[in-house]
Amino acid sequence: MFAAASTFKDRCAAPRTGVDMEGRPFPDRAGTALEERFWLRSWTHETYLWNTEVQDRNPADFADRRSYFNILRTFALTPSGKEKDDFHFSEPTTEFLARRNAAPSATYGASLLIFSNTPPRDVRIRYTEPNSPASTVVSGQANLVRGARILRVNGIDLVNANSQSDVNALNAALFPSQPGVTTTFEVQNPGGAARSITMTSVNLSPKPVNRTSVINTPTGPVGYVLFNTFSPFVSEREIYDAMLAMSSAGVNDLVLDLRYNGGGLLAVASQLSYMIAGQARTQGRAFERLRFNAAAGNRNPVTGQINNPIPFSSTGQGFTLASGTPLPALNLPRVFVLSTASTCSASEAVINGLRGIGVEVVLIGNTTCGKPFGFYPQDNCGETYYTIQFQGTNDVGFGDYADGFIPNNSSAPFGIRLPGCQVSDDFSRELGDPEERLLSAALGYRATLSCPSPAAGELTPSQTVVERLPGGLPLEAPRPSIFETNRDMTLPQ
Known part of the structure; x- marks a missing residue:
């Protein structure tokens, strides 16, 4: 009972x-x-x-x-x-x-990717936040650049240190708990020599839209948007501004970089999808339908409301963009999505929702995380719970991608195949550089419908380090925010 x-x-x-x-x-x-x-x-x-x-x-x-x-x-x-x-x-x-x-938190403004967590460790820069200590230019170059490897921290050998006191000091310096922590790093840029930098942590909120650009090609301008999260609320305003800029530039194709976007607000995912596809393609169509447990019938068991489809939203929802504000639209028949295993949840909802209305999604990168499921965060007595309450399906009723979306030429035995190319993440160039491997592959596929040959010596976080120190002590990186890995049904209050 x-x-x-x-x-x-x-x-x-x-x-x-x-x-x-x-x-x-x-x-x-x-x-x-x-x-x-x-x-x-x-x-x-x-x-x-x-x-x-x-x-x-x-x-x-x-x-x-x-x-x-x-x-x-x-x-x-x-x-x-x-x-x-x-x-x-x-x-x-x-x-x-x-x-x-x-809410701002203490940081240097660099996202770290840990290729090897125990000796010999390999910790590199994934990207930096604009206007942060990490992106500050000193003597002609930014303090930290994508792909830079951290070698020493306050004189401690990050690669090989294996005493508990050293590891504790590394954790405290790499992941500061408060602003005002001054730390000296020895880093090595891709293909460069080691150098020393000093940074002080500050309270900073990550930018959902990290960078944008318009790339001129012989067949017209191509937009590039690095969108790292559909949360927090400010993501609504930032993706609106980015797509407005793409519309003003008259782009005829869009490369949407979701390689590190693990999800967030489904309402913002709906808005982004509308801004890509436009009014004619989305009119009267469902962005996502929610499939609840069998006992729910035609009602949403969380809200008690009739389980109506989620439409493609063509106006501001009131998070950080005034409710009712008309959204710009690119009216594109296809979109190039850059992906990795960190492309998850609301990011996959964009892929699935666009496919459901006939927009071609070209996937460049690797298999997405595989999360067609979502939740309504629920507080009770000071604890917020996330329990899977629905499966999202698109306008034609498809939502079975629990093993992810995969590029068509992938050798993976599981996943839903999309047009595109399997390409390993590239840490030798900045994100948004037309020569960066994933973006270059997208531009190449756009021109020739063909994929590049695999690059030699590609580095991936899952690679095996053969020579490992027995009993090596691991770094203790903070766990990702729940907003980085989920689909959130929150609406403005």
């Missing part, structure tokens, strides 16, 4: 008082930790996509809400052998709200 989740909602062992950072009063009432777990049980039964695959366990047998929530999911596998639900997660609501509202 399952009592209605509303019976236990907001009955908290430690009720909060006052308002949250968005100004909303806390709804908490006095309750117990057991009632919090009973809410999780009923809420999962009512809203979880695979609720019939969850083993019903007595909440009284668990010591805390997180340990109980961790088992309220399916443990089934996809055809490729990965977990069907690899996205079950919770976090303190304060952290969720801070990220959703782009």
